[in-house]
Amino acid sequence: MPEWIMHFPESIYLNIKDAVDRFVLYITVHWDGFFDAITTGLRSFLLYINKFVSHIPWWLLIAIVFVLTLKICKKVTKAVLYSLMLFVIGAMGLWSYMNMTIAIVLTSVVLSLLIGFPIGVLISASKHADSVVKPILDMMQTMPAFVYLIPAVMLLGLGNVPAVIATTIYALPPIIRLTNHGIKQVDAEVVEAAEAFGSTKWQMLIKVQIPQALPTIMAGLNQTIMMALSMVVTCSMIGASGLGSEVIIAINRLEIGRGFSAGISVVILAVILDRITQGIYKQKDGETDGKRRSHFKSRKSGQALRFK
């Protein structure tokens, strides 16, 4: 029996590795200016947001969480609980790390929203664009998070900026998908009515489709925030500072307590952000009949568990 029946023949070798390596090398050399510009721009944006976040006094942030929870979830117990949880992060000495993490996540989410929302709108309007974007999204969502780190590092080096890029890309699909989905599932008769009353395409979008889709878009935003948070620890491997780097350091030095307190802080952040943003779209949902979108309930809990 010839060897090649049981083992893949070594003589067949497609050299993709080298091609990709060369491609990346080419880009890093020739597009240097471009990536420098991105790095510089993003760095100052990130710094700005970080400065903003760290200028909020700790008691004010706790108060904001308290008031927001009270307003959105309408439960005093929850408001007290979340404020207390936030207080615990500070008490564990991780407040400034948390600020850095919030800054990275916030920057990534803002970028995801800026990129993803228009794409979502576009593919809801154009079948052509939809057929191009959908497979890319499918691919992105099956890709392990680590894979995004490689090009980010290769092109931009180590640090917070590549972390923001990797996080942005990783967190992009839900906002695109749910913006698209939200706009498409607006009641056909409502859209027809808007058309019958002489709306232009633009008026239709601004005055009818986006407002009607808002609860779903908010659900997408919630998922995007959760995805961004889930990248916190992963991105520390390419030099992102904040709570994630505490976890990585703790792992390297086998400091279980240090790792646990940083890890639990990430979970706390996730729970608070999840509940508050979820509360917002649930509220909106109640205003628009409540019968739609029940299929998102499955994502409601268990989200935070992914970070352990």
Add this chain to the structure above:
Amino acid sequence: MENGEVILKVENLVKLYGLNKQSARELLKKGADKKEVLRQTGVTVAVNNVSFDVKKGEIFVLIGLSGSGKSTVIRCVNMLQQPTSGKITFENQNIGSLSKSELIDFRRTKASMVFQNFGLMSHRNVLSNVAYGLEVRGVKKEEREKKAMEIIAMVGLDGWENKSILSLSGGMRQRVGIARALTNDPGMLLMDEPFSALDPLVRRDMQFELLSIQRKMNKTILFITHDIDEAFKLGDRIAIMRDGMIIQNGTAEEMASNPADDYVRDFIDSADKSHVLCAKNIMITPTSLIHTRDGAGNALNAMKKTGFSSTYVIDEKMRFVGVLTLEDAMKARAENLPIDSFIIKDADRVAPDAVVADIMPLAAHTRFPIAVVDEEGRLKGIVSKAAVLSSLS
């Protein structure tokens, strides 16, 4: 444009859904029907060579079973659907030749639509739903809300303007839908089964309301329904559709007295005629009529001329005052008194839209033919006991 002139003209309208339109059209030319075309070519014939006119100020009703192509016809009028062929003319303007921006303008000012499931925007309150048409037209907030408030009051929703759509009942939601259409002050209302989603009792209210609005605002309405009672109640003229074609087109009376085929006859027989015919259908003009300021002598003369033993009395604004009998008129003359104190002022009266079923109990014990009186109290005609009974046979 004057009332009675043709405002909307639909000529040879055809709408096909599917790919193989050319061969479908050839089959249709050979006289194949909808089922045959679908079987041979896979093309759905939604509308097949439909022509009709709507005159200004009338309610034109398209009636037919579900799937007969009614919605497609009405959607072609404001180009929510592109006709496959045929010509639609509104106020002497060919709708098919409008540019994109002209079409938007047409939708904003000429034809407003009312939808079966209301088509309201749940993220807006009643007021901004009603003002939507003016908003997209670019009318200033203050002005459009003022106009919207007027219409909201007219459809009986005042006090609800800041409420969410979701807090409204079905009937109220459709009032919002109608108000939204009226706020644009369109030349024509396109109503696609507007009351089909409502409870029967609410539906009756809404039908009545629509008639009074139509009279008040003199609107032309293209109205779609699958309910023959509704068609007879509302329609000045009615067209019956089947399989994408109009099989008969005429007034309710014409249709009831001379149905084109068995299909139409079945349709009409399914209607309860006592709920179809209204006072206005069976009333006659009173032959003897006097004014309150007339003396008893005039009254007696009027009665002598017609040979009736009573006469109807109206005031200077044509409003119905009551009935004066021959004996009372003679008494008034004998005592030389004004007739006013002799008039029977509680004589029975009904609205022009009162259906025969409702008039029947009155007719059973009335002493005189019943006066038909409009909202302003004006005497429109009279309905005799005999007319009520004979309308049912």
